[in-house]
Amino acid sequence: MEKPIFVKRTPEKGLGIFAARDIRKDEVISQFTGPRVTIENLDEFPPEVVDHLFNVGTDEYLVAREPEVRTNHSCDPNAGIRGETLLVAMCDIPKDEEITFDYSMIMDDDWEMDCLCGSPLCRKRIGPYRNLPRELKERYRDYVPDWIRSR
Numbered sequence: 001m002e003k004p005i006f007v008k009r010t011p012e013k014g015l016g017i018f019a020a021r022d023i024r025k026d027e028v029i030s031q032f033t034g035p036r037v038t039i040e041n042l043d044e045f046p047p048e049v050v051d052h053l054f055n056v057g058t059d060e061y062l063v064a065r066e067p068e069v070r071t072n073h074s075c076d077p078n079a080g081i082r083g084e085t086l087l088v089a090m091c092d093i094p095k096d097e098e099i100t101f102d103y104s105m106i107m108d109d110d111w112e113m114d115c116l117c118g119s120p121l122c123r124k125r126i127g128p129y130r131n132l133p134r135e136l137k138e139r140y141r142d143y144v145p146d147w148i149r150s151r
């Protein structure tokens with residue numbers, strides 16, 4: 001199946017993935033794939049390695065492949081994660097729009113990142129799912145992986 005995404009440079013965030021056609025709410029856009037690794041201390045790895053990690057459990061990661069690894073974070077995302085590794089549209093996404101998810105949707109480790117997403121909803125500092133406000137967890141409810149929902 002042809003993935004409905006393409007990689008393009010963004011003005012401020014390096015590469016990102018974009019909709020190659022109109023995508024409907026709840027459509028599966030793509031799937032994160034890659035070798036699984038267990039890492040207990042992210043601080044031991046340089047940012048260019050950490051940037052490729054996609055959480056599939058506490059301390060459990062995929063070393064994500066192209067092009068999904070290029071998916072940027074947003075505090076006002078148009079996509080989320082279903083099951084464990086499926087990237088799913090949270091709303092209708094028009095062709096050529098950038099596709100983003102909220103990295104906190106998959107994050108259970110003691111990890112934080114400054115955010116410059118520019119959204120009016122920007123939290124400025126993003127961290128693990130368990131620290132999200134309850135109303136945001138409610139909004140993301142159908143778009144977070146099964147393993148993190150109880151956190």
Ligand SMILES: [Zn+2]
Nearest residue numbers: 075115117122
């Ligand atoms: Zn933000």
